[in-house]
Amino acid sequence: MSSPEHARLAQNAAEILFDEAFSNQANPLDVIADSMTPEEFTVFCKLFSFECQKLMDRQIRIWEQGNF
Structure with a gap:
C-alpha cells in the first residue's frame, strides 16, 4: 500500500x-469553544492535537513492538 x-x-x-x-x-468541542475566546480555543486545539499525536505515537510503538 x-x-x-x-x-x-x-x-x-x-x-x-x-x-x-x-x-x-x-460535539464537545462546540461546548468547549463556547467557554473560551477564539484565541484560547485556538491554543486549546493546538495542544489537543499535540496530545492526540503523542497518544497515537505511543500506540504505534506498542503495535510495532508486538508485531516485529
Missing part, C-alpha cells in the same frame, strides 16, 4: 471514529 493510500485509509478511519463519537451527542 502506498503512502497516499495509507493517508486516505487513516483519514477515513479518523472520520468514522469522529462520526461515531459525536453522532448521538453534542
Whole structure:
C-alpha cells in the first residue's frame, strides 16, 4: 500500500471514529469553544492535537513492538 493510500485509509478511519463519537451527542468541542475566546480555543486545539499525536505515537510503538 502506498503512502497516499495509507493517508486516505487513516483519514477515513479518523472520520468514522469522529462520526461515531459525536453522532448521538453534542460535539464537545462546540461546548468547549463556547467557554473560551477564539484565541484560547485556538491554543486549546493546538495542544489537543499535540496530545492526540503523542497518544497515537505511543500506540504505534506498542503495535510495532508486538508485531516485529
